Amino acid sequence: MQLQQYIINDIKPLSITDKISDLQLLFNNLTYSHVPIHKDGIYMGCISETDAHCFDGAISISDCNYAVEGFYVRDTTNWLDVLEAFAQNDSNIMPVLRMDNTYIGYYELNDIIHLFNETPFFSEPGGIIIVEKGINDYSFSEISQIVESNDAKLLGAFISKMDGDLVKVTIKIANASLNEVIQTFRRYSYNIVSGHEDDTYLNSLKERSQYLDKYLNM
Numbered sequence: 001m002q003l004q005q006y007i008i009n010d011i012k013p014l015s016i017t018d019k020i021s022d023l024q025l026l027f028n029n030l031t032y033s034h035v036p037i038h039k040d041g042i043y044m045g046c047i048s049e050t051d052a053h054c055f056d057g058a059i060s061i062s063d064c065n066y067a068v069e070g071f072y073v074r075d076t077t078n079w080l081d082v083l084e085a086f087a088q089n090d091s092n093i094m095p096v097l098r099m100d101n102t103y104i105g106y107y108e109l110n111d112i113i114h115l116f117n118e119t120p121f122f123s124e125p126g127g128i129i130i131v132e133k134g135i136n137d138y139s140f141s142e143i144s145q146i147v148e149s150n151d152a153k154l155l156g157a158f159i160s161k162m163d164g165d166l167v168k169v170t171i172k173i174a175n176a177s178l179n180e181v182i183q184t185f186r187r188y189s190y191n192i193v194s195g196h197e198d199d200t201y202l203n204s205l206k207e208r209s210q211y212l213d214k215y216l217n218m
Contacts, residue, residue, distance in 0.1 A: 008108060020059065023035060034092075035052070073085050094106055124174060127172070127173055147173050158170055
């Protein structure tokens with residue numbers, strides 16, 4: 001997936017010699033969490049809006065260069081790594097540099113999220129299953145085999161949580177009844193955390209349990 005077409009350059013980095021008041025004014029006119037900073041044309045990093053409004057008494061940005069955060073991505077960085085960089089730096093703007101470290105522009109978080117939402121995992125119809133198993137016992141090859149053995153198509157799978165020795169995997173499938181896939185996962189000793197389709201196995205057990213309770217209470 002090519003991201004270069006989403007690079008925006010309508011905001012030029014401020015110079016380290018610019019006034020703090022200029023930085024604060026820029027934030028007042030923007031909805032971005034950070035603003036890029038340069039020194040003599042060389043990208044230094046970004047300053048957050050939170051920090052910018054805490055620089056009481058400072059005259060120029062250079063007085064507060066300790067607050068500059070040096071995050072960025074390359075123009076060749078793939079979209080998943082770009083998304084990860086956004087998350088790691090708690091930012092909605094991500095500076096983009098060429099391999100020679102020259103500043104090109106920036107990505108906006110909403111654009112990258114939009115791309116993520118257009119992937120088949122989100123855009124294609126299907127069912128979601130969240131399974132849980134020991135961290136040393138699961139494998140994606142086994143998960144794929146389980147899904148495909150039920151004539152289903154695997155639209156995507158990712159590790160959604162790791163908790164001690166357990167791992168949760170979120171799976172999206174198409175072209176199959178989730179109930180049949182769920183039963184197969186159970187046979188392979190996966191715990192079903194969630195299945196967004198009627199789980200007839202559990203419903204059947206509940207109905208039998210309710211019937212037994214009524215019978216014993218007669």
